[in-house]
Amino acid sequence: MSETIAERSDERPGSGPTAEARHVSGVSIRLDGVTKQYPGQRTPAVDAVSLEIPAGQIVVFVGPSGCGKTTLLKMLNRLIEPSGGTIYLGDEDVTGQNADQLRRRIGYVIQADGLFPHMTVGTNVGLVPKMLKWGKERVAARVDELLDLVGLDPETYRDRYPKELSGGQQRRVGVARALAADPPVLLMDEPFGAVDPITRQRLQDELLRIQEELGKTIVFVTHDFDEAVKLGDRIVVFDVGARVVQYDTPEAILADPAEDYVADFVGAGATLKQLTLTRVGDVELRQPQVARVGEDSAPVVRRAQAAGDQYVVVTDRRGRPISWPSLAELSRTSTVPDTVDEHLPVVGLHSTLNDALDTMLAASQGGVVVTGRDGVAGVMVVETVMAAIQQTRGEAQG
Amino acid sequence: MWDYLVDRRGLIAFQAVQHVSLVVQCVVLATGIAIGVAVLSYRSPRISGLANGLSAIGLTIPSFALLGLLLAPFGFGITPAVIAVVFYASLPILRNAVVGLAGVDQSLVESARGIGMSRLATLVRVELPLAWPVVLAGVRVSTQMVMGIAAVAAYVLGPGLGSLIFSGLSRLGGANALNATLVGTIAIVLLALVLDVVLVLVGRLTTSKGIRV
Numbered sequence: 001m002s003e004t005i006a007e008r009s010d011e012r013p014g015s016g017p018t019a020e021a022r023h024v025s026g027v028s029i030r031l032d033g034v035t036k037q038y039p040g041q042r043t044p045a046v047d048a049v050s051l052e053i054p055a056g057q058i059v060v061f062v063g064p065s066g067c068g069k070t071t072l073l074k075m076l077n078r079l080i081e082p083s084g085g086t087i088y089l090g091d092e093d094v095t096g097q098n099a100d101q102l103r104r105r106i107g108y109v110i111q112a113d114g115l116f117p118h119m120t121v122g123t124n125v126g127l128v129p130k131m132l133k134w135g136k137e138r139v140a141a142r143v144d145e146l147l148d149l150v151g152l153d154p155e156t157y158r159d160r161y162p163k164e165l166s167g168g169q170q171r172r173v174g175v176a177r178a179l180a181a182d183p184p185v186l187l188m189d190e191p192f193g194a195v196d197p198i199t200r201q202r203l204q205d206e207l208l209r210i211q212e213e214l215g216k217t218i219v220f221v222t223h224d225f226d227e228a229v230k231l232g233d234r235i236v237v238f239d240v241g242a243r244v245v246q247y248d249t250p251e252a253i254l255a256d257p258a259e260d261y262v263a264d265f266v267g268a269g270a271t272l273k274q275l276t277l278t279r280v281g282d283v284e285l286r287q288p289q290v291a292r293v294g295e296d297s298a299p300v301v302r303r304a305q306a307a308g309d310q311y312v313v314v315t316d317r318r319g320r321p322i323s324w325p326s327l328a329e330l331s332r333t334s335t336v337p338d339t340v341d342e343h344l345p346v347v348g349l350h351s352t353l354n355d356a357l358d359t360m361l362a363a364s365q366g367g368v369v370v371t372g373r374d375g376v377a378g379v380m381v382v383e384t385v386m387a388a389i390q391q392t393r394g395e396a397q398g
Numbered sequence: 399m400w401d402y403l404v405d406r407r408g409l410i411a412f413q414a415v416q417h418v419s420l421v422v423q424c425v426v427l428a429t430g431i432a433i434g435v436a437v438l439s440y441r442s443p444r445i446s447g448l449a450n451g452l453s454a455i456g457l458t459i460p461s462f463a464l465l466g467l468l469l470a471p472f473g474f475g476i477t478p479a480v481i482a483v484v485f486y487a488s489l490p491i492l493r494n495a496v497v498g499l500a501g502v503d504q505s506l507v508e509s510a511r512g513i514g515m516s517r518l519a520t521l522v523r524v525e526l527p528l529a530w531p532v533v534l535a536g537v538r539v540s541t542q543m544v545m546g547i548a549a550v551a552a553y554v555l556g557p558g559l560g561s562l563i564f565s566g567l568s569r570l571g572g573a574n575a576l577n578a579t580l581v582g583t584i585a586i587v588l589l590a591l592v593l594d595v596v597l598v599l600v601g602r603l604t605t606s607k608g609i610r611v
Contacts, residue, residue: 077512079508079511079512100514100515100516101514102514103511103512103513103514104513104514107513108509108512108513110505110508110509110512111505112505114505114506114508114509114512115509116506116509116510116523116524116528117506117528117606117608117609118527118528118606118608118609119606119608120608127513127515128513128514131513131514131515131519161606161607161608162608163608163609177513178513
């Protein structure tokens with residue numbers, strides 16, 4: 001058995017997302033002394049912020065509520081007009097541009113469900129292309145393409161209304177709508193705030209997968225530092241008045257917080273925080289036997305026995321994992337059943353070890369199925385997480 | 399009474415059609431006016447408060463008195479009848495339109511602006527459709543109410559079933575006087591019910607499936 005694993009683990013999919021050169025379709029954003037002073041208030045809500053957000057990266061704004069991070073974000077698409085300073089998109093000064101035109105070039109996803117309840121999912125997603133006067137067929141094709149991209153079957157969901165979707169599905173549609181006209185820049189204001197942790201983690205994985213494909217410039221606001229570490233190529237930590245306390249990669253911020261303020265914000269369990277830095281794709285995965293729905297059970301069972309496995313991962317016709325029956329269960333059937341295990345623990349290659357551990361605990365399982373772009377990428381077991389913790393502990397002490 | 403109905407069926411039918419036509423046209427006009435005023439006022443709590451207050455006071459003016467007052471500038475005929483009916487019809491619609499527009503989730507408005515909809519597009523494509531069920535509830539109330547008020551309009555020689563009621567009342571004790579009054583009244587009640595059913599259907603057809611309760 002161990003041989004098989006060792007041999008197969010060589011085939012494991014490429015290392016983390018940051019390792020490869022990414023395709024970039026975004027543009028950089030430059031803020032120069034951007035200020036927001038509300039009338040009648042003594043201190044500005046945002047005080048002369050200068051930042052450079054590189055093209056094609058996810059930059060996360062974190063900070064306590066009321067620190068001005070959302071105000072700063074909303075000034076990027078001029079939902080809030082800056083009272084001073086200049087904003088550049090690429091080399092273009094957009095501070096004086098027509099705000100409506102500008103916003104059609106910047107995707108925007110907001111906190112709660114910003115979907116229009118009286119329009120179907122398809123209409124919602126197609127809104128911006130329609131405003132940009134795309135032809136009917138082009139809009140329809142784009143809508144289907146995007147729904148597919150965010151993992152919703154267009155046939156099933158195109159004509160549904162938002163209220164007929166779950167919270168997680170609504171967020172996906174929200175992301176699809178923001179991406180509709182292929183904007184170079186995406187602004188996300190705590191988009192995964194009010195969903196349960198497991199759904200949030202899946203949405204984060206999806207976002208990372210989509211970003212790997214598209215390479216947009218994404219500005220993401222959150223107050224959750226774990227989320228920032230997971231999603232951000234770079235993180236901006238803000239204090240009151242949108243004062244930039246530290247602007248760096250997650251690794252650097254965790255390793256060397258600039259001020260006590262950041263150290264407090266990062267939290268005490270910084271060793272365990274390293275779990276948030278390690279991706280599932282960076283560790284060794286077991287390669288399970290994979291069976292498709294409808295295959296004859298007997299050969300599958302034999303295959304798994306030969307490999308020394310106790311279970312088999314079953315995928316649907318599109319290659320997505322739906323259950324992992326034990327060999328005993330499977331040998332009682334003649335063909336591989338299409339029952340969907342609602343509690344099947346699944347994470348993506350971009351998920352952090354933290355996510356994987358959470359998912360295992362939530363499902364009361366000792367492992368998780370890992371999915372990559374082309375279906376099942378492997379299985380990760382709890383021992384792997386433990387080993388990673390031991391290792392970081394060792395590094396911290398040594 | 400049956401003989402009366404059969405004898406005068408032509409006249410009664412004509413007056414019923416006139417009555418409904420007066421009410422429907424006035425309600426349509428009133429809906430337009432009310433939505434217009436609501437759009438202008440709902441963003442400011444002070445102005446929308448004022449609009450609501452005025453509509454509450456307006457509803458307390460006795461219709462008979464208002465029609466009498468309108469006689470002086472406009473004389474007898476359709477004009478004062480239309481003005482009075484439109485006035486009363488617009489009040490409940492205005493109130494509901496203000497409430498409906500103010501009740502639209504602000505995050506949706508922000509989201510509409512955030513994806514690049516203009517102020518006007520946001521109003522037309524997001525706010526009004528979402529407020530529509532509430533506006534329509536106001537239209538239903540209005541229609542019921544002005545079916546009765548339109549009858550009073552016969553006092554200024556306006557069109558409709560009111561003339562049956564008034565002529566009956568003025569000759570009370572005479573031949574067919576009671577019949578005329580009763581037929582007029584019952585016809586109005588029945589027509590009001592029919593119109594209400596029609597409005598429910600209109601609501602079904604014009605309200606998005608996504609926000610139907």
